[in-house]
């Protein structure tokens with residue numbers, strides 16, 4: 001166990017383009033120029049009951065922006081697909097623990113392709129069984145809604161899991177990011193931050209605003225006081 005207190009990570013805001021105008025994605029990306037990364041939700045209508053985009057669209061998005069790309073795969077068989085997203089030059093690729101057959105091997109395959117590896121847990125999936133493999137990851141994503149749709153209400157029942165993850169990450173030196181995704185807005189973000197999250201996905205809170213960059217600044221302002 002690490003006995004020194006790790007210094008807190010600078011909070012990051014990753015807007016999700018799920019609530020953006022899909023007919024104008026390049027323009028929508030230009031409206032979040034102050035984001036730390038763009039969060040891209042890939043859904044296959046099997047792991048979740050919704051369908052969004054796949055490799056060709058993500059490849060085009062990659063060329064349309066200089067923002068780092070945070071790919072959230074809500075798909076079956078990420079063991080097969082996730083490495084292909086890594087090869088597009090995405091900053092991070094997140095697979096779901098519930099879908100991965102060999103999460104440790106998959107995390108290593110993502111690293112071998114030069115991408116950060118992240119693993120997501122649905123709200124009802126416990127973290128304890130994954131603590132031993134946290135050191136294989138750059139980020140853990142704790143879903144604060146059931147994955148599949150934007151615009152849902154933040155689930156406070158995930159807060160104890162965020163606290164548990166924070167303790168485990170700090171024991172490892174604090175370098176692993178703790179991302180939350182779902183229902184993040186001006187009313188909920190501080191509860192998640194106080195529990196230990198440091199990376200915040202916000203979809204509707206950013207893209208329902210008239211000025212998405214201003215909405216990002218507002219969320220950042222709440223976190224930095």
Ligand SMILES: O=C(CO)[C@@H](O)[C@H](O)COP(=O)(O)O
Nearest residue numbers: 018147148150151183203204
């Ligand atoms: O992964 C998902 C949904 O499954 C998210 O990334 C949502 O797109 C977040 O949207 P809001 O809850 O912030 O509206």
Ligand SMILES: [Co+2]
Nearest residue numbers: 016041072181
């Ligand atoms: Co997401």
